[in-house]
Amino acid sequence: MVVEYYGAQVGLPVMSERLILSFSPGQLPLKQRWRNNGLSADFMGDYVTAFFPRDDGEPSTARRQAEIKGAVTYIANELLENAMKYHDESSTALIELTLEMGEDKLIFRLRHAVTIARLAVLREFIARLTASDADTLYMEQLEENAMSAQSSGLGLLTMINDYNADIAWQFESVAEMNWCVGTQVCMPI
Amino acid sequence: MNQIEGEGYKASIDEAQQILRIEGTLRLNGLGEYVPISAMLSRLLLLGATPVLDLTSLGFLNSSGIAVLSKFVIEARTLNLQTLRILGAESVPWQGKSLRNLQRLMPALTLELI
Numbered sequence: 001m002v003v004e005y006y007g008a009q010v011g012l013p014v015m016s017e018r019l020i021l022s023f024s025p026g027q028l029p030l031k032q033r034w035r036n037n038g039l040s041a042d043f044m045g046d047y048v049t050a051f052f053p054r055d056d057g058e059p060s061t062a063r064r065q066a067e068i069k070g071a072v073t074y075i076a077n078e079l080l081e082n083a084m085k086y087h088d089e090s091s092t093a094l095i096e097l098t099l100e101m102g103e104d105k106l107i108f109r110l111r112h113a114v115t116i117a118r119l120a121v122l123r124e125f126i127a128r129l130t131a132s133d134a135d136t137l138y139m140e141q142l143e144e145n146a147m148s149a150q151s152s153g154l155g156l157l158t159m160i161n162d163y164n165a166d167i168a169w170q171f172e173s174v175a176e177m178n179w180c181v182g183t184q185v186c187m188p189i
Numbered sequence: 190m191n192q193i194e195g196e197g198y199k200a201s202i203d204e205a206q207q208i209l210r211i212e213g214t215l216r217l218n219g220l221g222e223y224v225p226i227s228a229m230l231s232r233l234l235l236l237g238a239t240p241v242l243d244l245t246s247l248g249f250l251n252s253s254g255i256a257v258l259s260k261f262v263i264e265a266r267t268l269n270l271q272t273l274r275i276l277g278a279e280s281v282p283w284q285g286k287s288l289r290n291l292q293r294l295m296p297a298l299t300l301e302l303i
Contacts (some may be wrong), residue, residue, distance in 0.1 A: 070282030146263040155252035161284035
């Protein structure tokens with residue numbers, strides 16, 4: 001098995017709180033499944049609020065809870081949208097999104113099967129990200145989007161720029177012509 | 190059309206006031222599904238010299254929606270509009286983070302987070 005790593009892989013203690021959503025790619029048309037991204041992302045956002053309780057006597061706790069809930073919902077939704085759009089339709093491997101909660105960070109891990117064509121696009125994106133800073137790339141991407149019918153990579157760039165997240169990838173060849181991509185999004189809290 | 194409604198969201202134009210209000214949760218699939226919203230945004234820019242985009246009740250916007258908003262701002266910039274007001278809410282966390290980037294696309298844009 002070949003594994004390629006891009007970016008810093010981060011781990012949390014085994015006992016850390018975690019939530020795992022796992023689902024089959026299935027046969028339903030994308031359009032019909034699309035709203036499930038929002039339902040799952042809302043659920044993840046709501047779920048984490050238990051770990052960041054509000055104290056009615058301390059307004060900053062309510063703000064922090066709302067910030068974290070908003071960030072989790074946004075990032076989870078973007079990752080799930082990417083999984084829906086880019087998973088390899090010929091694979092029956094499950095799509096899995098894990099959220100791990102640490103003292104000072106949240107880690108999202110998305111894993112799904114990808115085609116070799118998608119890997120090439122991702123490699124190019126990662127190379128651009130490495131060669132430039134995310135902020136410049138983000139503004140360039142916004143300008144480029146205005147001229148095209150695509151908005152590729154913008155979700156990942158907003159996570160980095162607007163949510164201070166670090167992103168790392170893991171490409172795994174599970175069999176010949178059969179690849180899985182792991183996307184790790186680490187957000188400080 | 191002055192109003193469109195979809196699952197979880199609503200967009201409506203007040204022509205006299207030159208205000209477009211977008212409310213709810215927007216996470217449509219790609220720029221293609223955003224076409225009706227983009228069309229309304231483009232129309233707002235043709236209503237007069239002082240357009241206002243009110244997002245105070247827009248609780249959620251995905252990155253495709255952010256791309257649509259940036260296109261709109263670039264369109265306003267291309268039209269040489271002297272002012273463009275975008276209203277947001279301090280209490281909606283994504284707005285403070287992501288709307289500020291729009292200002293960098295068009296310095297004449299005023300972002301008011303209420």
